[in-house]
Amino acid sequence: MQQALPDSPRRRAYLALVSASEALVEQFKKLFQSHGLTLTQFNLLRLLLSGPETGETCGALRDRMLHRVPDITRLVDRMEREGLVERERAKHDRRVVLIRITAEGQRRCEAVYPELLRIHEAQFPGLDESELLELEQQLRIAEVAAKG
Numbered sequence: 001m002q003q004a005l006p007d008s009p010r011r012r013a014y015l016a017l018v019s020a021s022e023a024l025v026e027q028f029k030k031l032f033q034s035h036g037l038t039l040t041q042f043n044l045l046r047l048l049l050s051g052p053e054t055g056e057t058c059g060a061l062r063d064r065m066l067h068r069v070p071d072i073t074r075l076v077d078r079m080e081r082e083g084l085v086e087r088e089r090a091k092h093d094r095r096v097v098l099i100r101i102t103a104e105g106q107r108r109c110e111a112v113y114p115e116l117l118r119i120h121e122a123q124f125p126g127l128d129e130s131e132l133l134e135l136e137q138q139l140r141i142a143e144v145a146a147k148g
Helices: 009-034 039-050 058-064 072-081 103-122 129-147
Strands: 085-089 097-101
Touching: 009 039, 009 103, 039 058, 039 072, 039 085, 039 097, 039 103, 058 072, 058 097, 072 085, 097 103
Parallel strands: none
Antiparallel strands: 085 097
């Protein structure tokens, strides 16, 4: 007879967190898909919009991505073909390639914002501002601990 994993508050919290995360992410996947974007593409566009106007390297973007991608170069290749981003050699060092958002990339990213904000407002029902702040702090502590 196989033995089940022992139950514990930590295990239940982990399972609840993973389940909630999957449900929340699915909402966003559907939203982005309706705008012709993937979750990862939106993530990259969001980073470029908040980053320096001169652009960022693939390595810098990869390090800041919310959802890690194994091959950011291929992601950028696809997004460049779609007209969402462009590459340019850095003026200070021609070996460095910078990625910048295009006007189309910015338009598509910003078109998502109103519905994105509505989804955020509907998330975590029943929690007030102080409880949301506490939840965020606890999740950041768990993230740091998990990363070692």
